[in-house]
Amino acid sequence: MRLTGYNSQLFPLYLMAIGTFAIGTDTFIVAGVLSDISDTFAVSIAQTGQLISVFALAYMLFAPLTAWLLGNVNRKRILQLALVLFIAGNLACACATNYLQVSVGRVLAALGAACYTPQAAAAAVGLVEEKRRGLAISIVYGGMTLAIALGIPFGTFLAKLIGWREVFLFIALLGAIALLGLSLALHTLAPPDKHSLKKRLAPLRQKAVLTTLLITFFAVCSEHIVYSYVSVLLINTRFGPEAILPLALLIFGVGAAIGNVASGVLTDALGSKFVLLLSVTIQTLSLFLLTFYIASPWWVLALFLAWGITGWMYLVPIQHRLLSLPNHVGALAASLNSSVLYAGIAAGGMLGGLTLYALPAHYLPLFSLPLGATALLLTLIFFQKETHNE
Incomplete structure (x- = not known):
């Protein structure tokens, strides 16, 4: 079925929301699986908890830096690059054989997240009429809120059933769905201001x-x-x-x-x-x-x-x-x-x-x-x- 008019404007926003849902889940999921990761790599709970800090600190540093470096790149390419990095980071976490590899995966995922989230919100505003900009932003950031409401408790429950590695694979799959959908649905978008x-x-x-x-x-x-x-x-x-x-x-x-x-x-x-x-x-x-x-x-x-x-x-x-x-x-x-x-x-x-x-x-x-x-x-x-x- 071909999407036209208002629905065609909203469809890319929902795809972006899948990306923010994945990022929101990824940001805090470690809090729900601390003991599992700690047992796997034989490190303390306190050290395992630093994986949250590693992600957050990397995001903090990368967000302004990537906005500056990618100021002349069109937003569709930025979103694609961001999701590729995010997916790679979560795959690295899922396949890690030691604590250092998980840490590197978290940094890579944070780099993708720092590129993606602000650019998705800005791109959403440019896809709709001015009177619908508030709705557009709320849809994109709604993915983050939904991750807090459902993604993290579901991920924590899922980890108890099948393992923490599979949770990171699931997050990577969500990122891949957003990447494929946006690659097909989005046209070339103007680059952000430099x-x-x-x-x-x-x-x-x-x-x-x-x-x-x-x-x-x-x-x-x-x-x-x-x-x-x-x-x-x-x-x-x-x-x-x-x-x-x-x-x-x-x-x-x-x-x-x-x-x-x-x-x-x-x-x-x-x-x-x-x-x-x-x-x-x-x-x-x-x-x-x-x-x-x-x-x-x-x-x-x-x-x-x-x-x-x-x-x-x-x-x-x-x-x-x-x-x-x-x-x-x-x-x-x-x-x-x-x-x-x-x-x-x-x-x-x-x-x-x-x-x-x-x-x-x-x-x-x-x-x-x-x-x-x-x-x-x-x-x-x-x-x-x-x-x-x-």
């Missing part, structure tokens, strides 16, 4: 941008010091004989989907300051309470739901504030925010790993408290000064 690396980093000189990026860093770091090691944290939490981990991740994902939808509506209705303060406060409190209720499955599910909702709410008001900055500063600052987000993921994974060298896993949520409190303090100071200046 900005020097200096110009891309220029917004960091503005205090408002730097403060907002620090809020992102500390808020993300506070949750990923826990999320990176969630499979270890919940290893003894069960419903009878059944492990709670897949269900807890599913509940977290459902919360993330709710938070993603609610955040835009609440930001428009109540303002970015209120949503940012509310979401970071509840997330920090939920993580802190996990320390005391980790043995109770019902409390864990309730806290994971609250955490999932608020953990995906604070990113929208932050992006909203950055994009409201004048001229081209907002777009460049929003791009930097994506890199800082992954820096927070990397730092959280590293801090969590260091904690596990000295303390049991149930202490991890305690360390999220000062990080979340720092994000709250920065938010209060920044908004108070902004209000005073107005």
Whole structure:
């Protein structure tokens, strides 16, 4: 059946969403299979958890670098190259015979992801009419949200059935489907704007941008010091004989989907300051309470739901504030925010790993408290000064 009109515009967007679904699953799937990889290569849980940090750190570094280097390449070619790299990275992980090979595979997959995600969102905007641009972006990034809601819990469950290597093969297959579909469905797209690396980093000189990026860093770091090691944290939490981990991740994902939808509506209705303060406060409190209720499955599910909702709410008001900055500063600052987000993921994974060298896993949520409190303090100071200046 031949697609025409409106449906023909949307079809490539859904193919792009398959790519972001694969990338979203790949980013965090290690958190659900830590013990399996650790046992396979006879390395510690803390060292295995660094595979999340390796991916996130590589993404953080590659995102601005590839945007600069590939500024003159048409977007279809960038998307194809990105997916080839992403597929190769996941195949390397699936076939790895030692920890170093898995690490290299994670870096290669992150390189592909860093090329793909921002270019897919930009390409989506160019494929539709101006009045449908919001829908286009939501479809592409919806793949990422769906990965949090379904891909990661399904991948964790699948790993228990058939093995962690097969999960990476499945992710590579999703990437291949997106690659084939986009190669056939997309025409040649105009290259992105060419900005020097200096110009891309220029917004960091503005205090408002730097403060907002620090809020992102500390808020993300506070949750990923826990999320990176969630499979270890919940290893003894069960419903009878059944492990709670897949269900807890599913509940977290459902919360993330709710938070993603609610955040835009609440930001428009109540303002970015209120949503940012509310979401970071509840997330920090939920993580802190996990320390005391980790043995109770019902409390864990309730806290994971609250955490999932608020953990995906604070990113929208932050992006909203950055994009409201004048001229081209907002777009460049929003791009930097994506890199800082992954820096927070990397730092959280590293801090969590260091904690596990000295303390049991149930202490991890305690360390999220000062990080979340720092994000709250920065938010209060920044908004108070902004209000005073107005």
